Amino acid sequence: MSFFSVFAQQVKPDRQWPMYRGHFASGVLDNSNLPEIWDVAAGKNVAWKIEIPGTGHSCPIVWDNKVFATTAVSEADKGEVKTGIYGSIEPVQDSSVHEWKLYCIDKYSGKILWDRVAHQGVPKQKRHPMSSHANSTPATNGEYVVTFFGSEGLYCYNMQGDLVWKKDFGVLRSVFFMVESAEWEFASSPLIYDNVVVIQCDVMENSFLAAFDLKTGKELWKKERDEYPGWCTPNIYFENGNPRIAVNGYKHRGGYDFKTGEEIWRMSGGGDIQIPTPVVGDGLVYFNSAHGKFSPVMAIKTSAAGTLIMPEKDTTEAGDIQWIKMRGGSYMGTMLLYNGYLYNAAWNGKLTCYDAKTGKEIYSEKVGKGNSYTSSPVAADGIIYITDNDGNVYRVKAGPEYELLGANTLNDVCMSTPAISDGFMFFRTQTGLVAISSEK
Secondary structure (H helix, E strand, C coil), rough: CCCCHHHHHHHHHHCCCCCCCCHHHEEEEECCCCCCCEEEECCCEEEEEEEEECECCCCCEEEEEEEEEEEEEECCCCCCCCCCCCCCCCCCCCCEEEEEEEEEEEEECCCCCEEEEEEEEECCCCCCCCCCHHHHHHHCCCEEEEEEEEEHHHEECCCCEEEEEEEEECCCCCEEECCCCCCECCCCCCCCCCCCCEEEEECCCCCEEEEEEECCEEEEEEECCCCCCCCCCCCEEECCCCEEEEEECCEEEEEEEEECCCCCECCCCCCCCCCCCCCEECCEEEECCCCCCCEEEEEEECCCCCCCEECCCCCCEEECEEEEEECCCCCCCCCCCCCCCEECCCCCCCEEECCCCCCCCCEEECCCCCCCCCCCEECCEEEEECCCCCCCEEECCCCCCCCCCEEEEECCCCCCEEEEEECCCCCCCCCCCEEEEECC
8 A cells, every 4th residue: 555545544535625615515614713804915814825827717626735726828818707797608719829737735835836737739629708728626535636627638646746647538519509609618527436537528519427447547437428518517426325426417417326327317407508516415416507498406315216307397395306496596606505504606696595405495695796606605614605706705604594794805806616624715716826724
């Protein structure tokens, strides 16, 4: 057994933030001891701030004393993003050479321990003005770190930064299905469970879900999917102790067997641009989506099997469906399940709280004054953190009564979801990475 295998076992996995939205994409890490107030300009409760060249909307991840972040650096494009809610679907025209990079940063000092160029070349897909060429969040298990750059490939490194293996899936056309010239770039993030890497690729042609051996890159299985292009990350859920994979979708949301990839259940319908990740808890898998006629929020039982039919109206206790609200889902944001309540943060900043078991709406309130929110909510120690695209971070009290506790600013554009670690909160902004902490 290697030193890193022993070291990884000494770290408590449930205290890490190993993928998009942390442990099983829950977005929660209690007993984190985060500061209530910070001032980036004055350095108050800011452990460090570093610049990262290029543009990346991927989220930071953390394992023990290492923070990982990605970026894509253009020779010509300054990497500016256009925030706000607007109707433009045209991509950014940039055919210059890019470098797709993975950074490993010391959690406590902000020192860059290593950085690696995974790929260099002209992007095979263009990006939306709000997007980047590095949208997918890395994943790690403390021995390996995997990063996905869509059409530029899937890469696995060890913790010292040595490339272990890589995969090329060709061009993954992440476009608006109604207007194929609207290229918006890839964004689904990988997950790691039980030494297996799982990726969801819902694209214009040849969509698939696949699993690879983490140590060797060997393909374990690959399942074709009939699905519109989507930007959602898969998640793991359990039924009778057996791991399964939950995927969001429009034609095909559902569950797959983790070991074999065999389909367990499926459902079609809802928002036809699927982005949010499923969240899991208390024997239920929660989905939401928005675009087109419907924007559903739903709770599906982990025991679901076969073909489920999307109802035409709000529904409760209908077989494998625990409950469905036909309207109210978020276009961008992954929901937050926290202490019996389900929170949905919409693109316009409206936060809706549901009773997670029944689907009863508890409240729906606008958070802050921002005009666009693409970051998903996270929580720690009874506080929900919601970030708008202007970099204002709002603190909302968790529970059945809405209470805005305060706000802090990052003084920079922020499009991604923060990571939480013991004593720290990490934000990927347009210009770099900020570590918020009261620890000295």
